[in-house]
Amino acid sequence: MAAFPQIWTLYLLGLFLSIRPRYCLKASLFLLRAELYSTCSSSHGFHSSAIRAPGGTRLAHTDLKIPDFTEYRRPEVINPNKYSKESGDERRAFSYLITGAVSVLGLYTAKTAVVQWVSSMNPAANVLALSKIEVKLSSIPEGKNMTFKWRGKPLFVRHRTEKEIAIEESVSIAELRDPQHDKDRVIQSKWLVVIGVCTHLGCVPIANSGEYGGYYCPCHGSHYDASGRIRKGPAPSNLEVPDYEFLDDDTISVG
């Protein structure tokens, strides 16, 4: 089973949450914005007023020693005899550069994750795979209509003869119920590609039948011509022409 990208992101989120860094020097990558600190230090002293108790309590607050944090310091501030403000701008610039870069990366990661999550609601691959078909035109002899299954509907691909083309192109649009010129319904006039669903009530017309040399729907008697236009019968509009394109002279991709 294909691993979903969002599972990957979930896993890393869990990993991050389970590893809680204890020190001020935090380094958290993955989904959330990361910042590297090395300036913070904290020390917990206990204010105690026990004076004469032996060992364990201190006498005065001046006995408190700030621990040595040299290990955590950035190189520019290790030397206690150098003013820290001299290197201040550099240190800030570095921190902000890292912050900026990681923010950009984080935003990009977040955007990717969101897009992946949202696009999981898009049609599945198998459905998308069915959405387009390619038809080899050389397998269709002239004058014949071949039917293909496309998106659950019959697709008619008709290799039209010269005579049929001439007839259809010369039909006056004014007398059509659904006026459309033949030129507007085909890319190359030799090939007619229409969806084989009658626009009346959805039956599949029969090819090469009817009074107009095209299709005839047996259910209620709708006659379509060789351009798939309704000529007679109850159907209101022409057979639908789907989106298709010629990949080359021999192949069309429908859908």
Added chain:
Amino acid sequence: MASSVCRFGSAVGRVLTKTRSPILLSLRRGQASVSYAQSLAAAPETRLTALDNGLRVASEETGHATCTVGLWISAGSRYESEKNNGAGFFLEHMAFKGTKKYPQTALEQQVESMGAHLSAYTSREHTAYYMKALAKDLPKAVELLSEVVQGCSLNEAEIEQQRSVVLRELEELDSNLQEVCLNMLYATAFQGTPMGHSVFGPSSNARNLTRQDLVNYINSHYKAPRMVLAAAGGVKHEELVGLARSHLSGVSFEYEGDAVPVLSPCRFTGSQILMRDDDLPLAHVAIAVEGASAASPDVVPLMVANSIIGSYDLTYGGGKHLSSHLAHLAVENNLCHSFQAFHSFYSDTGLMGIYFVTDKHHIEDMMHWSQDAWMKLCTIVTESDVARGKNALKASLVGQLNGTTPICDDIGRHILNYGRRIPLEEWDARIDAVTPRMVRDVCTKYIYDKCPAVAALGPIEQLPEYNRMRSAMYWLSF
């Protein structure tokens, strides 16, 4: 009805202006005959002379019948190492316990018979021994002071006795929570450097410092070029110089092995120290950034900026009608018991911050508004804010010098910090030169987007995490 009253009032006014002398109606009727600027200009000059061994003598003749005279020395906890941190403070305790010429009782008797006060203080960069006496007792005072500084007997038995006194003082200090908080602030802000040392030193040093340590301390730091004999009151400069020559010419100006101690720079670390104790009733919090050094030109704008934030405590009258916006918020929202904006400056660095005392439920808000006040200083401080801050600063500078002792202290510290006494006129001119743009620029330079040092003490659970406080040091919208 109202209009008839108005007409009547204006009629009366017209009559009065026509018949009476203008001065009676003028606002200047009760004022002094000398203006503020004139009085500043007329302040007596501070005269400065240096002896052959490098010791400086400075005095201001104010015409008082009393005087304050003292020795200000460039020595303090900053000059101490980890091993002898607290030596200066210990020495301060030992100073009045007898000298070579005057054993303790004799010294006390001398001072008491004059009716004088002999005191001392130690800070991070300065130590001072001074005496408040009648003007005519100046010679005796200078003699005693020179004895104290040069000829301290440092009796072993006395040292042991003073140990327990120092230890007890350290214990008592723990209950002065303001002192604890601010000491911890320095300790964390300047960690790993001598500026982080507290003046008092750790108790281990109080227990272990020997007579030799104290002697070494004196020999390393009580040198003539680092000393100032300052006096204010009814003193004549020539007389003072003469006295200095006779008593203080012997102060050494050479170091052993020619090793002149040089103050190395002190690194500031943005950090925090939290001393949580939920049993204490109030939380003491201080937040600070590195400030300007004493001689920096940024000092005056920063002082104006601090005056704009000002201070507040529960005893202030006026309710919420306080000019500092932070104080106004503090009263309106019951944010704190007290706060003060402070700026301490030293020879090459400084610490500038806000210290507040509040109960455990308002720490977060108070911190937020304090930092908000800082941000406003850096971005949108207005002409009226700056004018108010300038006036408050001038008033406080002038008002502080209200006696021979504050004046003498001022002289001593100025000579040590700047090499000369900065007169009030000059302060006034520098304050007048501050503009809102200058305040904004200077505050941005020191405050904006800098890592602060935070020290907090008490029930501080509500104090925001350090990174959040650090984030409040800049505004995204700017």
